[in-house]
Amino acid sequence: MDPHLLRTFVAVAECGSFSAAATQLGYTQSAVSHHIAALETDLGTPLLHRRPVTPTPAGERLLEHAGPLLLRLDAARADVRRTVTAAPTTLALAASPLAAPSLVGLLAELRRTYPGTEISLTICSRAQVVAGVAAGTFTLATTDGIAAPSDPLRLSDTIHLRTTPLTHEALVVALPKHHPLARPTTPHPPNTLPDPRSGLSLGDLVDARWIDAPALAAPLPALRAAAGSDAIRPAFTYTGTDLRTLHTLIAAGHGLAVLPRSAVPQELAAIPLTSPHLVHRIELLHGHLSDPAAKALAAALSNDQ
Incomplete structure (x- = not known):
């Protein structure tokens, strides 16, 4: 399978358009069409519906392989270059x-x-x-x-990268302090301060409003896998990288997020995530x-x- 054809296929599938993929790749639209046709001939099956441009079932399966294959090729090229440059x-x-x-x-x-x-x-x-x-x-x-x-x-x-563990710390659920889940679970005696809630499990949170902040918070797909539930779904999506903006969104009640303890300021409630036992690494x-x-x-x- 020609990697150049595979890159073109990924670009068309991601853009949803032959012309947009051509602009992204610096090719003519006819060249993109030729690449897709050649790849479909090589694999013996249509990979893209044309109107609208979406992957066929075979194309969906190829996309699952394409990212790791292309990344492995890039890694091999870079590793060889490092030895001679x-x-x-x-x-x-x-x-x-x-x-x-x-x-x-x-x-x-x-x-x-x-x-x-x-x-x-x-x-x-x-x-x-x-x-x-x-x-x-x-x-x-x-x-x-x-x-x-x-x-x-x-x-x-x-890919084969050298990795070294540096730090790890506990995870917490970041909530507005007025959120019902941030309140103590048992009454406190008169003239005493209430104890903070001891912890939450993902099972307590499957129906909660979640903020999907893939660059900052624990990824929702990973939480769904850990909880064994598909019910953990975003109510709000934040694609930025500014942690203070995420704090503001949580405080405003747009949703909750799972973060390392050190990433949660005092103005938010930070309830330990007790189950499953996961850490931020x-x-x-x-x-x-x-x-x-x-x-x-x-x-x-x-x-x-």
């Missing part, structure tokens, strides 16, 4: 928003130790971090996610490192934990 003059770093502080805290010392190295830092989604490191766009990165206490993050089953990831500054940063991150 000189060390970069710019150290390209990346981080998902909640994993950025672990990286940023060491940059001042890195600049003092390697004054001739230019440093760039990109804050992006977890998926973009992994894809960027695999493709060689980023030399080194930190990313975050949720996992069982003894498990690593599931970054990708199709931060990991370092990179390919082969040849640049001394990159090696030093990776060592410092690993030793700082």
Whole structure:
């Protein structure tokens, strides 16, 4: 299967349009049509409905394979290039928003130790971090996610990146303080302060209003899998990376979110997530490192934990 044809197919499926995919890829529309026809001939089945442009059942199955296949090809190309190219003059770093502080805290010392190295830092989604490191766009990165206490993050089953666990902490349910679920579950004696609620399980929350904030909060697909329920659905979607905006949305009652304890300010209620037992984990990831500054940063991150 020609990877160029596969990339064209993914672009058309994502854009829902041959012309839009042609613009995105820098091809003519006729070239895109030829690529799709050639791929359908190769696989012996239609992959796209034409009006409207949507994947056929066979196309849906191919899309499931396409992302990991193309990522693996990009990773292989980048890994080979790293063995034959000189060390970069710019150290390209990346981080998902909640994993950025672990990286940023060491940059001042890195600049003092390697004054001739230019440093760039990109804050992006977890998926973009992994894809960027695999493709060689980023030399080194930190990313975050949720996992069982003894498990690593599931970054990708199709690429071989070096990963190092850095930190983990408890997860909490972030709610407005006036939310019914933030109130104590038992009465408190007179003249005493109520105890905070001891905890919540995902089973308590399947019908709650959720904010889907894929760059910041625990991903809803992961929570659905952990809860064994498809009822965890977004009532509000926030695609940004600013944590304070997410706090404001939660405080305004647009929905709740599962976050690491350190990411919830005092003006919100932070109720421990007691079941299932999951943690927020931060990991370092990179390919082969040849640049001394990159090696030093990776060592410092690993030793700082």
